[in-house]
Amino acid sequence: ISGPMVTVEASSSDGKEQGVETSVTYYRLEEVAKRNSLKELWLVIHGRVYDVTRFLNEHPGGEEVLLEQAGVDASESFEDVGHSSDAREMLKQYYIGDVHPSDLKPESGSKDPLKNNTCKSCWVYWIFPIVGAILLGFLYRYYTLEIKSS
Numbered sequence: 001i002s003g004p005m006v007t008v009e010a011s012s013s014d015g016k017e018q019g020v021e022t023s024v025t026y027y028r029l030e031e032v033a034k035r036n037s038l039k040e041l042w043l044v045i046h047g048r049v050y051d052v053t054r055f056l057n058e059h060p061g062g063e064e065v066l067l068e069q070a071g072v073d074a075s076e077s078f079e080d081v082g083h084s085s086d087a088r089e090m091l092k093q094y095y096i097g098d099v100h101p102s103d104l105k106p107e108s109g110s111k112d113p114l115k116n117n118t119c120k121s122c123w124v125y126w127i128f129p130i131v132g133a134i135l136l137g138f139l140y141r142y143y144t145l146e147i148k149s150s
Ligand code: HEM
Pocket: 050, 052, 055, 059, 060, 061, 062, 065, 066, 069, 074, 077, 078, 081, 082, 083, 084, 085, 086, 087, 088, 090, 091, 094
């Protein structure tokens, strides 16, 4: 019974020894949605899936709020509370995988939305400031030379 759950090797070159580190398990949202009870409780925060079943009793904010977010994206509620950095650290213990890419951006179709769209404009953000700075540098030199020579 593998269902819609998919495990993908994130790195193929040094896969064997760090198998746990280099592979990411992707979960479909429908898979997460099934874990919505006290027996098994998953939730999504910022595209990552957390199994908080054993955390229910320990959550300082109570188990009710976690139950309310069971099986769904809890990013907003999690941020609204203004959780401490300690709380954010705690997330790591419960991390079990990522939300399947096609569930993250359902409108962008099938072909590798992460690689094709996300970074298309990345370089634009830093190339303009850098080119601008270099141009300003030349302009500055040009003008100071001009003043000196006149
Ligand atoms: C795995 C996910 C979560 C972890 C590890 C976590 C952890 C914590 C921790 C450590 C605190 C104590 C205060 C702090 O350190 O910020 C806290 C408080 C709280 N949390 Fe969470 N939390 C999680 C998810 C959520 C979610 C999804 C909600 C939804 C509303 C929530 C609501 C609250 C509330 C209401 C408090 C009480 C704040 C207060 O008393 O001031 N938490 N949580």
